Amino acid sequence: MADETFRDEAEVTERGIDPFTEDPAARLAEQIAEQAERELEGPGLEPEQEVLTINMGPHHPATHGVLRLIVTLQGEQVIDLVPVMGYLHTGIEKSCEDKSYWKVIPFVERMDYLSYFFQMEAYCGCIERLVGLEIPPRAKYLRILHMELDRIMSHLVWLGTTALDIGAISMLWYCFRERDRILDLFEMSSGQRMHTRYFQVGGVFEDIPAGFEQKVRAFCEEMPVRIDQYEALLDRNEIFLHRTRDVGVVSRERMLELGVTGPLLRAAGEPWDLRKAEPYLAYGDFDFKIPIGTVGDGYDRYRVRLQEMRESVRIIEQCLDGLPEGPWIADDRKYVLPPRDELSTSMEALIHHFKLVTEGYRVPPGELYYPIESPRGELGCFVVADGSSKPARVHFRDPSFVNLQSLRDMSVGGLIADLIQNLGMLDPIIGGVDR
Amino acid sequence: MPDAPGLELIAQGIEEGRQNTVIETSFEHDRATLVVNPEGVLHVLTWLRDTPEQGYTFLASVHAADYLPATPRFAVHYELLCRERVERIHVKALLEDPAAANGDSPSEAGLPEIDSCTELFPTADYQEREADDFFGIVFRGHPDLRRIAMPDEYVGWPQRRDFPIGGEPVLYTHNEIEAPRWFE
Numbered sequence: 001m002a003d004e005t006f007r008d009e010a011e012v013t014e015r016g017i018d019p020f021t022e023d024p025a026a027r028l029a030e031q032i033a034e035q036a037e038r039e040l041e042g043p044g045l046e047p048e049q050e051v052l053t054i055n056m057g058p059h060h061p062a063t064h065g066v067l068r069l070i071v072t073l074q075g076e077q078v079i080d081l082v083p084v085m086g087y088l089h090t091g092i093e094k095s096c097e098d099k100s101y102w103k104v105i106p107f108v109e110r111m112d113y114l115s116y117f118f119q120m121e122a123y124c125g126c127i128e129r130l131v132g133l134e135i136p137p138r139a140k141y142l143r144i145l146h147m148e149l150d151r152i153m154s155h156l157v158w159l160g161t162t163a164l165d166i167g168a169i170s171m172l173w174y175c176f177r178e179r180d181r182i183l184d185l186f187e188m189s190s191g192q193r194m195h196t197r198y199f200q201v202g203g204v205f206e207d208i209p210a211g212f213e214q215k216v217r218a219f220c221e222e223m224p225v226r227i228d229q230y231e232a233l234l235d236r237n238e239i240f241l242h243r244t245r246d247v248g249v250v251s252r253e254r255m256l257e258l259g260v261t262g263p264l265l266r267a268a269g270e271p272w273d274l275r276k277a278e279p280y281l282a283y284g285d286f287d288f289k290i291p292i293g294t295v296g297d298g299y300d301r302y303r304v305r306l307q308e309m310r311e312s313v314r315i316i317e318q319c320l321d322g323l324p325e326g327p328w329i330a331d332d333r334k335y336v337l338p339p340r341d342e343l344s345t346s347m348e349a350l351i352h353h354f355k356l357v358t359e360g361y362r363v364p365p366g367e368l369y370y371p372i373e374s375p376r377g378e379l380g381c382f383v384v385a386d387g388s389s390k391p392a393r394v395h396f397r398d399p400s401f402v403n404l405q406s407l408r409d410m411s412v413g414g415l416i417a418d419l420i421q422n423l424g425m426l427d428p429i430i431g432g433v434d435r
Numbered sequence: 436m437p438d439a440p441g442l443e444l445i446a447q448g449i450e451e452g453r454q455n456t457v458i459e460t461s462f463e464h465d466r467a468t469l470v471v472n473p474e475g476v477l478h479v480l481t482w483l484r485d486t487p488e489q490g491y492t493f494l495a496s497v498h499a500a501d502y503l504p505a506t507p508r509f510a511v512h513y514e515l516l517c518r519e520r521v522e523r524i525h526v527k528a529l530l531e532d533p534a535a536a537n538g539d540s541p542s543e544a545g546l547p548e549i550d551s552c553t554e555l556f557p558t559a560d561y562q563e564r565e566a567d568d569f570f571g572i573v574f575r576g577h578p579d580l581r582r583i584a585m586p587d588e589y590v591g592w593p594q595r596r597d598f599p600i601g602g603e604p605v606l607y608t609h610n611e612i613e614a615p616r617w618f619e
Contacts, residue, residue, distance in 0.1 A: 086584040093569075094593055098600050129464050259494060259558025277521045368464050369514050369525060371495060380496050382512065392596075397496035397514075397562075405561055434584055 049074065058087045062165050062420045065430030069407075069419075076415050081408045085401075088434040096394040100360030101127060102201065104394060108381075109195045111396055112432030114157055117143075117150040118374040120199040122381035122396070125280065126370040127201045130363050130385055133335055137324040139203030140282040145216070145319045146189070146198060148312040152223065153182040154375040155305050159230065162302075162424035166243045171233065178226055181219055188212055201361075202336040203329030213320055220320075223313050227306055234302070244298035248410035248422040252296065258409070259402045262377025264426065267304045268296035274373035286318050301425040308375075335361045360389040369397075376400050376427055396435060400428040437522055442467040445524070448486065453478045458529070468525045473549045476511075476528045480552050483515055483524065491515035491524060494556035499566035503596035508532040509547050509572060530572065551577040569594035 057068040066087035072080035092111055096104045108123045109116040121143060128135060160175030183193040189208050190196040198205050234240045252268040265272055273290045275283045291307035293300025329336050337356055338349035363385040371380040377399030384393040403426060410422040437445060439462045446457040446469060456475035461468045471479050483491040496514040509530040516523050534544040551574035552559050563574045564583040571592035574580060582589060591598060 086582075086586070089584040091593060094598075094600060097596075256493060257557050259556070272518060277518075366463060367500070367512075368466065369496065369512070369523075371514075378495060380514065382496070382498055382500075382514075384500050384502070386502075392502070393500045393594075395498045395500070397498065401561060401565075402558060405558065 067430050078411050078414055078416055078419055081411050083404055085433055088430045092435050093394055100389045102360055106197050111435050112429045114154040114429055115374045116195050117147045118379055122372050122379050124199045124201050126368050126381045126383045130366050130368050133202055133330055135203045135330050136327045138326045138328050141319050141323050142204045144281055148315045149182050151312045151375045152309050153179050155309050158427045165420050165424045207328045220313050220317050227309055243421050247298045247418045249297045250406055250409045258406045260406050262399050263304045267293035267300035286315050288315050298421050298425045362389050374399055398432040400432040404428050437467045449479055449482050466525055470527050473528045473530050477550045479526055480555055491517045493518055494558050497559045497562040499570045499572055501596045511549055546571045546573045548573045548575055550575050553577055
């Protein structure tokens with residue numbers, strides 16, 4: 001017992017936290033010595049020169065989701081930047097391996113939650129190529145119609161939120177007003193406003209309803225006027241111009257090295273668009289232009305996206321003009337559900353329906369990477385089929401994920417306020433980055 | 436796409452530079468595939484990128500896949516693109532699983548390794564980290580090989596085929612008693 005008490009006392013004195021045993025004179029001497037040392041070193045660094053590492057996010061409103069940026073600052077200047085991802089990782093690719101092929105479609109839609117039609121097209125197109133299924137011309141046109149509406153919708157969300165980050169609050173309300181009209185159209189054709197599951201392997205789920213065409217035409221008439229109005233609001237806005245011009249410039253060569261695609265690459269002056277370069281579906285039938293920028297700053301990225309919305313409107317109009325008659329889904333009972341009315345009369349149809357719904361169709365062994373042009377760049381879907389009714393691997397090459405690598409090049413050397421602008425103009429969708 | 440004879444010429448050109456690099460060529464679904472030895476993958480990528488008449492200068496995607504019952508078990512896929520001719524070529528590097536040979540656990544036998552192509556294509560940075568995170572494939576020479584989507588202290592490689600779905604306990608108020616010391 002006595003031993004223990006003694007040890008406790010000894011520890012206390014050793015750590016020097018006992019005020020009674022400490023010598024006040026010694027402490028004073030120490031303080032004086034420290035003071036002298038500080039004076040010898042000279043004046044400390046000014047606040048602008050000190051290096052400060054801060055955490056931006058994951059819950060920062062300007063990161064458009066849950067992106068975390070570890071930013072090293074000197075004063076207000078960004079000297080280093082490390083993005084940290086994974087806060088929205090939900091293991092979609094893993095979950096897809098446990099679903100039959102047709103049940104994967106709603107999963108992949110939810111990756112990049114603004115461009116769900118593109119995710120569906122990448123996946124369905126990949127499966128169609130693996131099984132060798134040709135889709136009817138009307139389905140191609142309907143797919144393009146919905147994808148271009150989706151492109152406008154995605155760019156509208158981008159414009160509203162990025163302008164909000166830069167300080168133009170009213171843009172958000174205007175853009176979301178138009179976006180709502182597009183969502184109404186989606187609701188009309190498929191019953192859902194978002195994540196519509198409208199595309200099927202073999203075509204589209206349902207033909208467009210009566211009256212849809214008039215509504216889309218009315219939208220197409222109005223949209224160019226609206227885009228002019230957005231331009232009028234932003235293009236002569238002194239603050240907007242100062243915030244975006246000559247900010248975040250990355251050269252075309254560096255963009256290509258980093259694998260950046262989509263509007264970012266086009267703003268840097270490279271006319272690369274998969275819709276023109278390798279026309280998938282029926283994009284070869286349409287007359288549209290690829291807008292490109294010259295400098296590659298934030299302003300160019302904004303202009304390129306606005307012009308892309310105009311071109312999308314043109315594609316939609318041509319799509320309605322040339323919409324072919326005929327079936328909207330392929331007539332292959334091994335992969336496509338039979339029409340509902342046949343189920344009560346045809347035994348064959350009933351068997352096919354039962355097999356397709358319970359087990360699903362089987363895809364012959366093979367693997368394929370199928371790229372398309374999403375609003376953010378090259379969206380590729382890679383599927384490995386092992387001959388069963390479930391995919392062995394579904395992987396998405398998401399453009400936001402790859403494009404995010406260019407944020408460091410855009411932002412280092414600039415101000416922290418420009419970092420917000422760069423991130424907005426980059427337009428990453430964290431659901432797609434983390435998957 | 437290079438057609439089937441064009442693919443054979445490419446394979447020949449690669450073999451001239453380095454023997455036993457191309458294991459197999461295949462041409463399916465209108466797509467040219469070079470199956471290569473993992474030791475020679477940097478040679479293949481450099482050759483495809485720097486040979487003037489090839490010019491596959493853009494790396495569209497790098498991803499991995501696990502073909503579990505098969506050996507070699509893993510593959511790293513490179514999707515290369517020539518923007519001038521709009522041609523794509525698919526390079527597939529097959530990787531043995533060191534743990535499969537003697538039945539040891541991955542911690543004892545080590546992980547499959549392949550050279551990183553970040554020097555050739557800086558775009559591969561995040562995508563190689565992703566492959567490493569989900570499949571446990573080590574990219575030699577990668578500047579910053581950390582987990583990218585999973586937490587840093589996570590154990591295991593979730594997209595391997597033998598990793599179970601739904602193994603992660605999810606905490607709700609009704610089962611927090613069953614998960615002792617959940618707050619740590």
